[in-house]
Amino acid sequence: MPDVLNFHFEVDGDDFKSAGHASFICKKNLRQLGISPEIIRRVSIAMYEGEINMVIHARGGSADVNVYEDCIEIILADKGPGIKNIKQAMQEGYSTATDNIRSLGFGAGMGLPNMKRYTDYMDIKSTVGEGTTITMKVNFE
Amino acid sequence: MKVKDLANSDLFTAITLPQGDREINGVYVGDLLSWVMGRAQSDNAWVTIMSNINILAVASLSDTSCIILAESVKLEEEVIKTAMDKEINILSTNMDIYNTAVYLSKVI
Numbered sequence: 001m002p003d004v005l006n007f008h009f010e011v012d013g014d015d016f017k018s019a020g021h022a023s024f025i026c027k028k029n030l031r032q033l034g035i036s037p038e039i040i041r042r043v044s045i046a047m048y049e050g051e052i053n054m055v056i057h058a059r060g061g062s063a064d065v066n067v068y069e070d071c072i073e074i075i076l077a078d079k080g081p082g083i084k085n086i087k088q089a090m091q092e093g094y095s096t097a098t099d100n101i102r103s104l105g106f107g108a109g110m111g112l113p114n115m116k117r118y119t120d121y122m123d124i125k126s127t128v129g130e131g132t133t134i135t136m137k138v139n140f141e
Numbered sequence: 142m143k144v145k146d147l148a149n150s151d152l153f154t155a156i157t158l159p160q161g162d163r164e165i166n167g168v169y170v171g172d173l174l175s176w177v178m179g180r181a182q183s184d185n186a187w188v189t190i191m192s193n194i195n196i197l198a199v200a201s202l203s204d205t206s207c208i209i210l211a212e213s214v215k216l217e218e219e220v221i222k223t224a225m226d227k228e229i230n231i232l233s234t235n236m237d238i239y240n241t242a243v244y245l246s247k248v249i
Contacts, residue, residue, distance in 0.1 A: 016195075017194050017195075019195065019198070020195065020197075020198030020201075020202070023198065023202055024198065024201060024202070024227065027201070027202060037183065037204065038183070041183060041202070041203065041204050044201075044202040044203075045178050045179070045202055045203060048178065048198060048199075048202045049175060049178065052175075104174075104193050104195060105172060105173060105174035105191045105193065105195060105196070106173075106174055106175060106195070108173040108174070108175045108176050109175075110173070110175035110176050110178075110179055111175055113179070114175055114178060114179040117179060118179075
């Protein structure tokens, strides 16, 4: 599977207001490639949720979007605190976000479930104290 | 119904209208951003009382046709400017969320 295109983004962990910037640029880039709106929507939502998670929990990180012939792969990597219990974190409604985050409209415990819902493949590798890497794929077909 | 048609009605005011020709094909109501992101459909009008800048990312990425701020919720200037940059339609109404949704169900 040849690598067609890569977009790399650094996600700023201190700036809640710019959260979503990488997803927005990614969306624009994918649109320019002529990828269908529904695929772009799925990639954008999954990536934004990941981006927000990295801002809320991990003081930022990096996002790589690889466009292959048959799918789009999103790799989100951070050096945050890690996820103690992935199964629990995947449950809708479970959240460790603070009240401050909730007052901004986040922390509903929908981030990881949304990422799973909108992608065809999702893998979470996390080590407490070291960080988390999430790989997701959205197939074109 | 197009967003600009709604903006022209007496009950709504356009705060930003960079893409007035977008169609409204349905309505989604909610304030929890991730919840909205996961459930609002492309080209929905999204009715909310949330006003922080992250609503723009949600509207943009979930591809809703407009944000409708119920109960005359006000936006900071920075949010309005960013909405123009990102070409996001935002309307405002005096009505509460329930009555906004009831009205929309009649007209779209």
